[in-house]
Amino acid sequence: MSEKRVVKYNPQEIEPKWQERWAQDRLYEVHEDAPHPKWYELTMFPYTSGDLHIGHWYAMAPSDVHARFMRMKGYNVLHPMGFDAFGLPAENAAISRGIHPFTWTMGNIERMRGQLKSLGAIYDWNREVETCLPDYYKWTQWFFLKLYEAGLAYRAKAPVNWCPKCQTVLANEQVVGEGLCERCETPVTRKDLEQWFFRITKYAEELLDFSHIEWPERIKTMQKNWIGKSEGVEIAFGLEGEEEIRVFTTRPDTIYGVTFIVLAPEHPLVERLTTAEHREEVARYIEWARRQSEIERLSTEREKSGVFIGSYAINKLTGERVPIWIADYVLMSYGTGAVMAVPAHDQRDFEFAKRFVLPIKVVIAPPDWSGEDLAEAYIKPGTMVNSAQFDGLPSEQGMDAITDFIEAMGYGERKKTYRLRDWLISRQRYWGAPIPMVYCDRCGLVPVPEKDLPVLLPEDAEFRPTGESPLKYCESFVNATCPKCDAMARRETDTMDTFMCSSWYFMRYASPGYKEAPFDVEKLKYWLPVDQYTGGAEHATMHLLYTRFFIKALRDMGIVDFDEPFIRLFNQGVIVIERQKMSKSRGRVITPDAYVAEMGADAVRAYLMFIGPWDQGGEWDDRGIKGIARWLNRVWSLVLDSYDAEFLKAIAKPSKEAVTKTLRHITHRTIKKVTEDMERFRFNTMIAALMEFTNYLGKVGEGKSVEPPAWQEAIDTLLLLLAPTAPHLAEELWTRTGHPYSIHNQAFPKWDKGLAAEEEFTLVIQVNGRLRDRVRVPISITEEEAKELALGRERTKAYLKDGEIARIIYVPRRLVNIVVK
RNA sequence: GCCGAGGUGGCGGAAUCGGCAGACGCGAGGGACUUAAAAUCCCUUCCCCGAAGCGGGGGUGCGGGUUCGAGCCCCGCCCUCGGCACCA
Structure with a gap:
């Protein structure tokens, strides 16, 4: 080719040049008045950990490519970027290195913003959002007050997950694997503490409805499993006197097989139902159960444990008296905290009955069963036996028949139960949005009035390695006056889970500097909801679930007018090094910077997309x-x-x-x-x-x-x-x-x-399914022509001479297969 | 244990309404250019047989099956990754 070309491709020169030019020309600024349909494409904003690694770029580059594609297709595209800036690492840096979390965080943002700019994305930097700034967290607090007013935020004492290393409580969703802290992998312990919760369980049923969103099946399934709906019956068992024990079961058809009742050790009735001679043993068991670590408690191999508490309950259907036990395989937090034990038809109850020599009564006959003892619980459907008037019914029918009977007799009623728990949002840390509440000796719990927001984080807090929240000992913060009566009062020192900050950041992008409210309603109406969201699947039961709840709650308060925050979702996979996740603490981090310096951002962008299917992730090589x-x-x-x-x-x-x-x-x-x-x-x-x-x-x-x-x-x-x-x-x-x-x-x-459109194609000629020849033919070829052509080819003839042609299969635009016998 | 995704050359991966397995790229080998190297360009590269062929055979984790035809569908296993895990 030409000898004249002397200019070499030099990304180091052209990339900064164009980035400057685009910024200067405000090429990527977006406005609501564009004459095109809007498209809101968002990628999960990064946590301000310090450096962006190649995994961040793996998330961001393809998302930018798609946003640019939509822009060229004529959409008015909003593709913003910001920083998830509150969180524990900032505080740890403060403790170990004496840097204030604010300084640490802002320094990181500075560096990360530089890296992000080198990516050459269409981010409109005028819309950048940082969750740790008072302008932002003022509105995080405002949302808290709204949820409080709506009765969706409440304070309660509950056994909560406590990370001894992070010195804070964790939401259920943040406990991973065998009871480990999501962030530091320290085994979590249980503590009874007064904490703030959001009533996400109120929305359990609606959160199961995915009909308005196009999300990957995988994520929908994870959310479904997390919410854990089960339909069954809540049934009362009689006690001496007026009282009852209510149990939840999904197998009312087995009620004639109940041979004992099990309560969770923390069940409120345990105290009253324990008889004098069992008191000591019961107390010992409760104490023992309480001390079990999460790991021990969750182990499925562990032998069943429990004690008899001395009292009996009455099965109202049979009039039978059955003993009441306590055991830690029954959880206070699910259902009613009490179960009717049917050892013949529930494996856990079966093991318990074997261990403590309790009767096992078969009420659902397995096929070909002739009365012998079971080797394990029979949990499948069968024919009902030993069940009075229900004998002989298939158990699936018996389920409804017995439930109808129970409801008719007033012994209980159909009920739905969920595994999902309320969202625990308190954190005993400094670097988060303070919960805007005040404790007054006279007025009790008082919300901070909107006009007094934000409740600012004090700058003079001390960061000591004792692990306790710096806010607790910061007098300038704690001492407040009661908004109602002006008396001396104490400020709430818990801050909010950072997932609260990320539950609304995508709405702030619509009008980032807005002073009167978290967002300008008109702009929100224009941009929201997000059309395409992308991010990691690890947020399936955290950010993605919380945010859906948040939006539904705001909708019910009339603050927003849509039901779902993110219409379409795509989860990119994980970039690994030597088959392991990138992790700063293990020194396995690749930053894009060196590659950008050497080959240019365009090459890094393209390479990340070329590695493999985006949702599968891959090895960085x-x-x-x-x-x-x-x-x-x-x-x-x-x-x-x-x-x-x-x-x-x-x-x-x-x-x-x-x-x-x-x-x-x-x-x-x-x-x-x-x-x-x-x-x-x-x-x-x-x-x-x-x-x-x-x-x-x-x-x-x-x-x-x-x-x-x-x-x-x-x-x-x-x-x-x-x-x-x-x-x-x-x-x-x-x-x-x-x-x-x-x-x-x-x-x-x-x-x-x-x-x-293709004009020709390669016709494949097979004999008995084996490729024998191929020939380019016009797309218009008819079946007859194709068959004739196939039979006439020299290469096929050799294979036809020893047999008889049984049939010829013709697949248009693909092949002819001659079957020879 | 349960649920989901996946297993294809030396490597990353293409090809799924059941119809040419291995696109594209990396690596490797050979060649051109160069004093030399880098860069660049060209050729080869799933395995076996064959002197060679636009020749034969085998081949998509393993074992069976359905079909004219299976990487793709069905049955039974093995392995990897992710999620859940005593949820009554």
Whole structure:
């Protein structure tokens, strides 16, 4: 090709240049008055840990590419960025290094913002949101007050998860694996504490409705399982006197098989029902159970434990007296904290009965059962026996029949139970939004009036390694006056879970500087809800669930008018190193910076998308990035050469190898492929298609002849298709080839159906399912023609001579298969 | 234990309305250019047989099955990853 080209592709030079130019021209500022439909594409904002690693870019680059694609498709795209800036690591840094959490956090943000800018995304930085600034957390507190007014925030004493290392409580959702702290993996212990909760359980049923959102099945299933709905019956068992024990069961059909009752050790009736001679043993057991660590308690291999408390309950259906036990396999926090034990038909009850030699009464006969003892609980359906008037019924029918009977007799009623617990939002830490409440000796619990918000974090708090909340000992903070009576009062010293901050940040982006309210209602109406959300699946039962609850609560208060925050969700996979997650503490972190400095952001962006399907994640192996760099260099040379006068003269010369028609076909086929892949987030095959296109154009450029307009269409198309992925390179080449700035304001190419359509295909000829020949044929070939052609081929004939043709299978546009016997 | 996703060359991965397995890229081998190296370009690269072929055979975790035809569907296993885990 041309000898004249001297300019080399130099991303180090062109990337900063265009980033500055775009910023200067406010290319990516978005406004509500644009004449296009809006598109809100959001990626989960990063926690301000210090450095962005390649995993962050893996989340952000493809999301930016898709947002840019939508922008070129004509949408008014909001694709903002901000920082999740409250949280424990800032405080730990303060303790260990004497830096104030604010200083630490803002320093990190500074560094991360720089890294993010080098990515070359279309973030409108005027809309940046930082959750730790008073302008923001003022509204976090405001939302708390709204939830409080609505009766959705309450304070209660409860056994809660306590992380001894973080010195704070954790929400259920933040306890992972075998009872470990989500952040530091320390085993969690139980503590009885007064804490603030949000009543997410009120929305359990609605949270199970995913009909208005397009989310991955996997995430919906995780939320479903987390909410854990089960339908059953709550049934009263009689006690001496007026009292009753209520149990929850999903198997009312087994009620004739109840041989004992088990209460959770913390059950309120235990105290009253324990008889004098069992008191000591019961107390000992409760104490023992309380001391069990979460890990011990959760172990399924552990032998059942429990004690008899001396009292009996009456099965109202049979009139039988059954003993009442306590055991820690029954949880106070689920159902009623009491179960009717049916050892014959529940494995846990079975093990318990075996261990303590309690009767096992079969009421659902297994198939072919003739009265012998069971080796394990029979939990499947069967025929009802030993069940009075219900004998002989299939147990599935018995379920309803018995429930109807129980309801008719007033012994109990149908009930739904959920595994989901209320969201524990108190944290005994400094670096979070203070809960805006005051304790007054005279007035009790008093919310801080809206006009007094924000309740500011004191700057003079001391960070000591004792582990206790610095706020607790900060007098300037704790001492307050009661908003109601002006008397001396104490401020609440708990701060809010940071998931509270992230439950509304996506709404703040709509009007980030707004002073009168958390958002400007008109702008919110324009932008929300988020059309496309992307982020990690690890938030399935945390951020993603909390936020759905939050929006539903706000909707019911009339603050927002939509039901779901995020219409479409896509979860990218995890980038790993040596099959393990990146982790700062283990020194397994790759930052993008060195790669950006060496190969350019465009190459890193493209490589991250090329590794594999976005939702599958993958191994970071920097050897592969070379292939991308080579490709971008080839694009550079190809495009610049293409606009060289001599080159144009050369391709315009007629030759035997004229390819204009094929070139246009391939150009339009590529547009189709790239567009469809982009829409489906299949970035790896999109890049492969662009590479193939580049390779093809390179071949055409070597001595073949083509009409210049077709050639320029192809080259321009390549640049436009590449623009979302490699925005700097595309812009540079677009400008250098004399096109008007900016390529990012151009429309994404549209394919011509006729040109993209195939005219021929490779007909595969098989004999007995084995490939024997292939031949290019026109798409219009008929079945008869194809069969005839197949039979006539030299290569097939050899395989036909020894047998008789039994049938011929023809698959249009694919193959002919000759079956020979 | 239960639920979900997955297992394809030396590596990352393509191909799923059941129809050419291995696109694209990395790595490797060979060649061109160069005093040399880097860069770049060209060729080869699933395995076995064959001097070679646009020749034969085998091949998508394992074992069976359905089908003219199976990476894809069915049955039974094994392994990896993620989630849940005494939830009555």
